[in-house]
Amino acid sequence: MINRISIRNYAIIDQLDIEFSNHLSIITGETGAGKSIILGALGLILGERADSKSLFKDDSKCVIEGSFEIEKYGLKDFFADNDIDYDVNTIIRREITVDGRSRAFVNDSPVNLTLLKELGEQLIDIHSQHQTLQINSAAFQLQVVDGFAQHKNEVEIFRNDFKAYKKNQLKLEKLITQSNEGxxxxxxxxxxxxxxxxxxxxxxxxxxxxxxxxxxxxxxxxxxxxxxxxxxxxxxxxxxxxxxxxxxxxxxxxxxxxxxxxxxxxxxxxxxxxxxxxxxxxxxxxxxxxxxxxxxxxxxxxxxxxxxxxxxxxxxxxxxxxxxxxxxxxxxxSFNNADEEIERLKKQLEQEFKQIIVKAEKISLQRNKALKDVEQQVTTLLKELGLVNAVFKIENTPLENHQVTVNGLDQIKFLFSANQGFNPQELNKVASGGELSRLMLAIKGLSAKYNALPTIVFDEIDTGVSGEVARKVGNVMHKYAENMQVITITHLPQIASKGQTHFFVYKENKNGHTSTGIRKLSHDERIKEIAVMLSGENPGENALLNAKELLTQVN
Structure with a gap:
C-alpha cells in the first residue's frame, strides 16, 4: 500500500505532502481544484510519461516521491531479477528536469520507465469510469476466476511446464528444419x-x-x-x-x-x-x-x-x-545424429504434453467449481449496489486438447444483463459506463479476499448514482477497505462519509499564482464538508445534522 506521497513543482502544485490511511481514504473538493492533478502525479511515479510542461515553476525540477509498504506483494524475486535493493518500505522517486528529461529511482536505484510501470502495476490500480477496458480483458476475467478457485500454485506450475513444453517444441522444429536443410x-x-x-x-x-x-x-x-x-x-x-x-x-x-x-x-x-x-x-x-x-x-x-x-x-x-x-x-x-535427437525429442514432447493436459484438466475442473460462487457473489453485490435486476454469468468454453494455451483449456467470458427479461451478453455489448464501474467495483473488491491486490484508487466511478445507491456504494468501499487500501475521489456525501481519512483539495492564490493545496480534515471539518456536499455553500442546521448522521452510519 502507499503510505505517503510528496509532490514538488508539478502542474499547479507547488508543494504537497499526503499521508494515506491503510484502509479507506476519501478525497473531495470542488471541480477543477486539482484532484485529477494529484492522480496525475501519482501516475508519474507509476511509470506514466511526462515532459517539461508538467512543471509548476519553469526554473525548478519536479520531484514526486512515494513511500510504499510492499511486504505482502511477494515482490522479492522481481527486485532481485532487476538488481534493485529490496525493502519492505520501498521509496519510488520521479524527477523531471526543466528541459523535460525524466529520471526514476526505486530505493535510490535508477530504473527505466518500462520497469517502473511494471512495478507500479503491482502496487496501485487507478480506476475511473472511463477506464473499464480491463474488465473486458480475457486475461483479467480469467484472473478473477483463478482468484476464487484459489489454485495459484497449480496455475503457476502449469504455466511454467507449458512454457518449457513450447520451448522444446521450438527446439524440435528447429532441428527438423536443420535436418531437412542438411x-x-x-x-x-x-x-x-x-x-x-x-x-x-x-x-x-x-x-x-x-x-x-x-x-x-x-x-x-x-x-x-x-x-x-x-x-x-x-x-x-x-x-x-x-x-x-x-x-x-x-x-x-x-x-x-x-x-x-x-x-x-x-x-x-x-x-x-x-x-x-x-x-x-x-x-x-x-x-x-x-x-x-x-x-x-x-x-x-x-x-x-x-x-x-x-x-x-x-x-x-x-x-x-x-x-x-x-x-x-x-x-x-551432427546431421547423422539429428534424426535420433528428433525422435528422442518427439517422445519427450509426447510425455510432456500428456502431463500438461492432465494438469490443465485439473485446473479446468477447479475453475468450473468456482464459477457458480463467483456468479452468486458478484450478482448479490451488484444488487447491493443498486442493480437489483442484474444478472452476472460466466461462460467457460473448453478448448480441444490440441488447442491448449498457457492459460490451459478454458476460455472464460463474463456475461451481464442489467435489465429484467434480457439474456446476459458480453460486457462491451450491453453494459453502460456506470454499470461497468459498479461491476468492476464488485469484482475487484471480492477478489481482494483471495489475492493480495494492489491499492485501488477509484476516480469518481460513482458518477451517475445517488441517494441510497450511493450509500450502498460507499458501504461496499468501506467493506473492501477492511482487506485492502482504497483511495476514492468522490463528489457524493454518502461515499465521502465512509472513509477513515478525509482529504480536502482546494485552490489558493499566493504571490499572484494559483496553486493546489490539500489538507486532512478533522471530524468537525468533515461534518461541514459533507454538509456542503449535501446542500451547497453555507449549509444550514439540517444539512449539518444530516452530515453528522452520515458519519455515524458505516453500514
Missing part, C-alpha cells in the same frame, strides 16, 4: 570430407616435402659439387690433405729449435684432423644424395595435391586443412 547439403560435405581424408594429410609434412623437393630437384648439381670437393681435398694429384700432411712434416722438424713453432704445428695437426672429418662427411653426403626421378615425381605430385586443396578451400597450411576436415566430420555426425 540432407540437401550432406552429400557435398561428405564429398569434401572424403577428399581430404583420402589424402591422409600429416601436420608438418608440407615443409619436409618442400625441403626434399629442393634436394631432389638439384640432386645432380649437389652430387657433382660434393664429389669435386672430395676430389680436391683427398683424391687429386695434389690433394689438399696431402699437401697439409707434407707441411706438417716440414714444420715439425723445427719444433726443437723454436718453442713458438710447437703451437703452430699443433694447430696444423688440428686442422688436418678437422679437414679429414669434413672430407669424410662430404663423401658420405655425396653417397646419400641420390638422383631419383621417381621420388621427385611423387614429391611434386604430393605437393601439387596439397597446394590444390589449400587453394580450393582458401587455406594456407595443412593444419588448417586438418581443422576443416574435423569440422566437416563434426557436421556430418
Amino acid at each position: 540432407k540437401t547439403e550432406i552429400d557435398y560435405l561428405q564429398f569434401q570430407f572424403n577428399e581430404l581424408e583420402a589424402v591422409k594429410l600429416i601436420d608438418g609434412e608440407q615443409l619436409e616435402l618442400e625441403n626434399e623437393q629442393q634436394l631432389l630437384s638439384h640432386a645432380s648439381e649437389i652430387k657433382s659439387s660434393l664429389g669435386n670437393t672430395v676430389y680436391i681435398l683427398d683424391e687429386s694429384e695434389t690433394p689438399v690433405l696431402g699437401q697439409l700432411k707434407e707441411a706438417i712434416h716440414h714444420i715439425s722438424t723445427l719444433e726443437k729449435y723454436n718453442p713458438s713453432i710447437v703451437n703452430i704445428a699443433n694447430r696444423l695437426r688440428s686442422v688436418q684432423i678437422e679437414l679429414k672429418d669434413v672430407s669424410t662427411e662430404i663423401a658420405a653426403l655425396s653417397d646419400r644424395t641420390l638422383i631419383d626421378p621417381e621420388r621427385l615425381d611423387f614429391v611434386n605430385e604430393r605437393l601439387d595435391l596439397i597446394y590444390r586443396l589449400q587453394q580450393k578451400h582458401r587455406l594456407a597450411s595443412i593444419k588448417e586443412l586438418l581443422e576443416l576436415q574435423q569440422s566437416l566430420n563434426d557436421k556430418i555426425n
